C-alpha cells in the first residue's frame with residue numbers, strides 16, 4: 001500500500017543556516033568506492049555547484065541526499081534535519097527536491113496535470129492522495145500550479161500536452177514541479193544540458209528568480225560558463241573525494257583540479 005505522506009511529519013527548521021550538511025559520507029557499489037568520506041555544506045541562499053570529471057560521484061551524491069540509495073557511512077542533514085535514515089519519499093518534507101538529467105515529466109499529460117501529480121507528495125492523507133483533482137473544482141493545488149506557471153512566465157503552456165513542448169520549456173516546467181512540491185533546496189542535475197543559447201538564458205533567468213525567492217540551489221553542471229554565471233561556491237569531486245572548494249575563479253587554478261581534468265574533454 002502506498003503510504004500517506006504527512007506534511008507535518010518533519011518541519012524544516014528555519015534555524016539552521018545550512019540548507020545541506022554532509023559529513024563523512026561514503027558509498028560503495030559492489031566494491032567500487034563511489035563516495036569516500038565526503039564532507040561539505042551548502043549554506044542557505046548560497047548557490048553551489050558540484051563539479052568533477054565523469055564518474056567523479058556527483059550524481060551519486062544527489063542519489064544519497066534524495067534517498068535513492070542509503071549511505072554506508074556518514075550523516076546528511078537538510079535544513080538542520082537528519083535525513084540519513086529517512087525514507088526517500090519523506091525527505092521532501094524537509095525541503096529538498098531534485099530534478100533529473102532526463103526530465104521525468106509525463107509526456108502524454110498536460111503541463112498542469114504533471115504539476116498536480118507532483119503536488120501529490122504534499123498530500124497529508126490517503127484521501128487527499130487519491131482524490132482525482134478533476135472532481136474538485138477550484139482545487140487549491142490547481143490554482144497554485146497555475147500561479148506558479150504564470151510567475152515563471154510559462155502560464156500559456158498550462159493546458160498544452162508536455163510532448164508538444166520544446167525541450168527548454170519542459171526543463172523549466174520540471175523546475176516549477178520541484179518548487180511546487182514545497183522545496184527550498186533544489187538539486188539540479190545538469191540543468192543546462194541539451195539547451196540552445198536562448199533556452200539556457202531563459203533557464204538562467206528562471207533560476208535567478210528562484211534564488212531571489214530564497215531557494216537554495218545545488219547544481220551538477222559541466223557547462224562552466226553557466227556555473228560561473230549563477231554559482232557562488234563550487235565543490236570539486238574526483239574519484240568520490242572532495243579535492244577543492246571555493247569560488248570557481250580560485251578553484252580552477254588549483255593544481256589538483258587541473259590535474260583531475262587532464263585527459264578529459266571538459267574544463268574546470
Ligand SMILES: Nc1ncnc2c1ncn2[C@@H]1O[C@H](COP(=O)(O)OP(=O)(O)OP(=O)(O)O)[C@@H](O)[C@H]1O
Pocket residue numbers: 029030032033034052053054055056057058059060061
Ligand atoms: N547504481 C550503481 N551501481 C554501480 N555503480 C554505480 C552506481 N551508481 C554509480 N556508480 C558508480 O559510481 C561512480 C560515480 O558515478 P556517478 O554517476 O555518481 O558519477 P558522476 O560524477 O555523476 O558522472 P557523470 O558526470 O558522468 O554523470 C562511477 O564509478 C559509477 O560507475
